[in-house]
Amino acid sequence: VRRVRRARGGIRALTVLGLLAAFAWGAALLAAEPPPRAYVGLSLGEALAALQADGLRVIYSEDLVRPEMRVVEEPKAAWLHDVLEELLAQHGLVARVGPGGSLLVVRGGVAPVTVRLTQPVAGDVTAGEVDVVAEVESADPIAWVDFFVNGWPAARVHGPPFTARVTVPDEPGPCRFTAVARSRAGGQGSDTVATRRVVLEERLDVSLRQVHVAVSRSRIGPALTRDSFRLFDRGVEQQVASFGRGDAPLSALLLVDASESMRGASLEAAFAAARAFLARLDPGDEAAVMVFADRLLSLTPFGAPEPGLLEGAQHIPAAGGTALNDHLYAALRLLDGRQGRRVVVLLSDGADVLSALSADDVAWKVRRSDATVYWLRLRGLREGWSFMSSWRDVAGNQRETAGLVAAVEESGGRVESFSRLGDLTPSLAGLLTELREQYVLGYYPSDLRGDGSWRPVEVEVDTGGVRLRYRDGWVDRP
Amino acid sequence: LRSLVSLLALLALLPAAGGAALFPRQRLEAEYRHVLTRWATGDEDGALAALERLAAGATGDRSSVRLERARRDVARGLGRREAAAVPAVVWFETRAYHHLVTARRPELAVRSRLLASELAERYAQRGGAASREVAAGLLASLAGHLHLAAQEASAVDLYQRALAIEGRQPAALLGLAALREKRGDYASAVALLDRVKPVPGGREGRLRRAVNLLRVGRDGEGEAELRSLAGDGADWIRAVAAQELGRALGARGEVTAAAVLLANAAAASPCDPSLAVQTALFAERSGADTPIDLAGLAECAEAAVSPRARYTRPPASELRVLRGRLGELEPAWREALRRALER
Numbered sequence: 082v083r084r085v086r087r088a089r090g091g092i093r094a095l096t097v098l099g100l101l102a103a104f105a106w107g108a109a110l111l112a113a114e115p116p117p118r119a120y121v122g123l124s125l126g127e128a129l130a131a132l133q134a135d136g137l138r139v140i141y142s143e144d145l146v147r148p149e150m151r152v153v154e155e156p157k158a159a160w161l162h163d164v165l166e167e168l169l170a171q172h173g174l175v176a177r178v179g180p181g182g183s184l185l186v187v188r189g190g191v192a193p194v195t196v197r198l199t200q201p202v203a204g205d206v207t208a209g210e211v212d213v214v215a216e217v218e219s220a221d222p223i224a225w226v227d228f229f230v231n232g233w234p235a236a237r238v239h240g241p242p243f244t245a246r247v248t249v250p251d252e253p254g255p256c257r258f259t260a261v262a263r264s265r266a267g268g269q270g271s272d273t274v275a276t277r278r279v280v281l282e283e284r285l286d287v288s289l290r291q292v293h294v295a296v297s298r299s300r301i302g303p304a305l306t307r308d309s310f311r312l313f314d315r316g317v318e319q320q321v322a323s324f325g326r327g328d329a330p331l332s333a334l335l336l337v338d339a340s341e342s343m344r345g346a347s348l349e350a351a352f353a354a355a356r357a358f359l360a361r362l363d364p365g366d367e368a369a370v371m372v373f374a375d376r377l378l379s380l381t382p383f384g385a386p387e388p389g390l391l392e393g394a395q396h397i398p399a400a401g402g403t404a405l406n407d408h409l410y411a412a413l414r415l416l417d418g419r420q421g422r423r424v425v426v427l428l429s430d431g432a433d434v435l436s437a438l439s440a441d442d443v444a445w446k447v448r449r450s451d452a453t454v455y456w457l458r459l460r461g462l463r464e465g466w467s468f469m470s471s472w473r474d475v476a477g478n479q480r481e482t483a484g485l486v487a488a489v490e491e492s493g494g495r496v497e498s499f500s501r502l503g504d505l506t507p508s509l510a511g512l513l514t515e516l517r518e519q520y521v522l523g524y525y526p527s528d529l530r531g532d533g534s535w536r537p538v539e540v541e542v543d544t545g546g547v548r549l550r551y552r553d554g555w556v557d558r559p
Numbered sequence: 560l561r562s563l564v565s566l567l568a569l570l571a572l573l574p575a576a577g578g579a580a581l582f583p584r585q586r587l588e589a590e591y592r593h594v595l596t597r598w599a600t601g602d603e604d605g606a607l608a609a610l611e612r613l614a615a616g617a618t619g620d621r622s623s624v625r626l627e628r629a630r631r632d633v634a635r636g637l638g639r640r641e642a643a644a645v646p647a648v649v650w651f652e653t654r655a656y657h658h659l660v661t662a663r664r665p666e667l668a669v670r671s672r673l674l675a676s677e678l679a680e681r682y683a684q685r686g687g688a689a690s691r692e693v694a695a696g697l698l699a700s701l702a703g704h705l706h707l708a709a710q711e712a713s714a715v716d717l718y719q720r721a722l723a724i725e726g727r728q729p730a731a732l733l734g735l736a737a738l739r740e741k742r743g744d745y746a747s748a749v750a751l752l753d754r755v756k757p758v759p760g761g762r763e764g765r766l767r768r769a770v771n772l773l774r775v776g777r778d779g780e781g782e783a784e785l786r787s788l789a790g791d792g793a794d795w796i797r798a799v800a801a802q803e804l805g806r807a808l809g810a811r812g813e814v815t816a817a818a819v820l821l822a823n824a825a826a827a828s829p830c831d832p833s834l835a836v837q838t839a840l841f842a843e844r845s846g847a848d849t850p851i852d853l854a855g856l857a858e859c860a861e862a863a864v865s866p867r868a869r870y871t872r873p874p875a876s877e878l879r880v881l882r883g884r885l886g887e888l889e890p891a892w893r894e895a896l897r898r899a900l901e902r
Contacts, residue, residue: 122886126875127875127882130875130876130879133794134760140830140859140862140864141862141864142861142862142863142864143864143872145861145862148661179829179830179858179862180829180830180852180855180858180859181827181829181855183829183830185830185859185861185862186862188861227857229854229857231850232850232851232853232854232855233850233851233853234853259858261854261857267861269858269861271858273854373832375865375867375868376860376864376865377853377863378860379860380853380856380857401865402865402871404867407832407837408832408836410836410839410840411836411839411851411853414850414851415853435833435865435867435868435871436833436867437802437806437833437834437837437867438836438840445844446840446843469741469742469743470741471737471740471741471870472867472870472871474742475743559846
């Protein structure tokens with residue numbers, strides 16, 4: 082018994098000693114401060130990378146944080162946020178809180194923009210049409226406020242009161258309303274509220290499909306009528322239920338490439354052509370403008386086609402690489418929710434370099450979209466033109482470009498290349514005329530399966546010397 | 560006799576005319592020593608500006624060759640007095656290269672590059688293992704500047720020279736692998752990246768290796784690495800890893816798994832446009848109607864960065880570590896240079 086007691090006593094003493102040692106070690110760890118990091122001499126990008134490595138979620142563009150910017154003065158602050166502010170202030174930059182609590186590096190010297198969504202209130206139940214109200218404060222005049230619903234652009238308001246009526250999508254889950262205000266000096270602020278949705282289960286299933294047929298003739302002939310056309314879906318002739326000629330309103334999305342290679346005359350020509358295109362649209366049409374490079378640079382909600390849609394966008398400096406596939410997919414997704422004839426007009430000089438999506442992904446989407454894509458290729462690619470990048474070799478890039486051209490043609494649109502920038506505006510006018518003169522054949526497809534299968538479509542006319550261009554199929558979506 | 564008198568008179572006039580002006584080489588050496596003295600005493604901006612003036616003044620083939628020779632001789636002479644003065648001059652000339660490229664003076668920058676690389680190699684030949692490690696680091700750092708300035712052929716040459724000195728120099732391996740990858744030589748890129756010693760935080764090298772493993776058909780290894788990189792962090796490396804893994808999963812038909820993986824990565828990188836788009840595509844392919852968060856992307860517009868664009872730029876992580884280590888040696892080098900200049 083004595084021996085057991087002695088052993089127990091020894092264990093107890095060892096435990097106490099161990100605890101004391103662990104406590105002392107922990108206290109020493111807590112007391113020891115990490116050595117202060119030296120930033121002077123580093124480039125600003127290197128210093129920001131060091132802060133990121135320390136756990137700060139800093140997001141910055143290399144257009145703003147340029148390689149030649151160096152840290153000239155050692156920050157005095159201890160907290161990382163304050164260190165960041167001091168480092169940025171040396172170059173006229175500031176940090177602004179962005180999505181997900183990230184810290185966005187933006188230009189300083191502009192007054193902050195504060196936005197507060199006062200309506201709807203977070204947690205409210207919303208359905209149908211909802212009035213969204215934003216209060217905006219800034220020492221600088223406000224250029225506009227963009228309203229988004231679940232991330233999609235819904236409205237742009239140019240002056241107070243900053244109120245818009247938006248439609249809540251009929252989907253389960255919460256609904257996020259966001260207001261992003263931009264001052265004329267370039268300041269930006271935002272606010273988001275989330276509400277609950279009421280899902281309306283009542284649906285109207287309309288299965289009318291429309292085929293837009295562009296007709297080019299080698300010789301003048303009589304106008305085509307409903308009886309001139311024969312339409313086949315999955316090889317089975319269909320009865321043409323409606324017939325028209327280009328009078329349906331257009332939903333046009335102008336997709337403008339503002340990557341580095343478009344700098345200068347190309348981008349100016351693209352915006353001039355876009356302005357002329359918007360001016361020629363009918364009042365019943367709607368349009369939106371998306372400007373991109375390797376990221377989304379500017380986006381307007383769909384609205385009346387007026388040159389004001391280009392406000393702000395046309396002052397964006399061309400910079401960065403081209404993520405064409407990604408933004409073409411985003412454009413097609415935006416058009417999914419629109420009515421009428423849907424058209425993407427892509428103004429770009431090059432090929433895709435930086436997209437995460439491949440041309441096959443775009444083709445997949447094109448088959449499931451009702452939009453027609455037109456690619457106006459500025460300074461068209463020369464025969465044998467090739468390039469390589471970290472993402473694709475020469476053959477890969479050529480395959481991608483050919484795949485994208487095929488996807489555009491599959492949509493019923495076309496690719497037109499230009500060697501003279503001056504031809505762009507007349508060509509866009511011609512494209513609009515072509516859209517106006519398209520024949521629209523409507524039919525109710527027989528044997529709808531909803532199984533995701535591809536349904537080839539064929540159109541024939543009873544007149545010779547005529548070339549037809551149309552979307553040659555669609556996906557029978559579930 | 561008259562000729563002799565004239566010659567003597569001329570010699571007497573020498574100091575008045577400024578002896579150095581009559582012997583340009585010595586004048587150039589003196590001016591270069593003055594530039595180095597300014598740098599050694601902490602006036603880097605002044606030293607760089609003085610070097611730019613000196614090099615810009617030496618126009619014409621003969622003058623520039625003379626200046627080049629003068630700089631080389633001064634550096635070698637200093638190295639004979641203090642061995643550590645050589646890496647000091649290499650480090651300074653590397654800074655000068657960067658400064659002159661930024662100032663759009665490539666014709667002057669090339670002289671700094673040639674001198675820095677020659678001296679670094681000489682330093683490696685004369686010293687032991689530690690000197691070789693420093694020399695390889697200096698060459699890799701210089702190559703990194705060339706890589707960034709899109710001087711790719713010269714960058715390849717310098718990376719290779721760095722690796723000839725130190726076969727596992729990580730910044731050189733990473734930089735050379737990126738250039739091989741850009742030329743479509745994926746197997747060579749993998750072979751180089753296999754040689755990078757695994758270190759904590761070496762995520763960029765792991766990402767580049769994983770991406771290239773998929774390209775050479777080593778899918779299992781590549782995907783395992785991508786999975787581990789896509790699991791945490793909120794940097795561009797996680798975004799690219801998730802995108803490439805998502806693409807591989809999607810190609811195999813595992814669309815829902817890809818959508819979940821991408822959605823998690825997108826939540827961590829809300830300003831990444833391609834991640835947002837790819838997430839939406841896979842969600843759509845898996846039957847969900849997830850919109851792209853264009854509101855978030857519009858908020859980020861000014862600050863946004865494309866991780867895919869970042870991947871195409873020269874690898875920076877190992878260079879940052881390398882330059883940090885070389886920067887720690889800088890005070891000692893300046894001191895050695897100052898001593899050598901005073902002797």
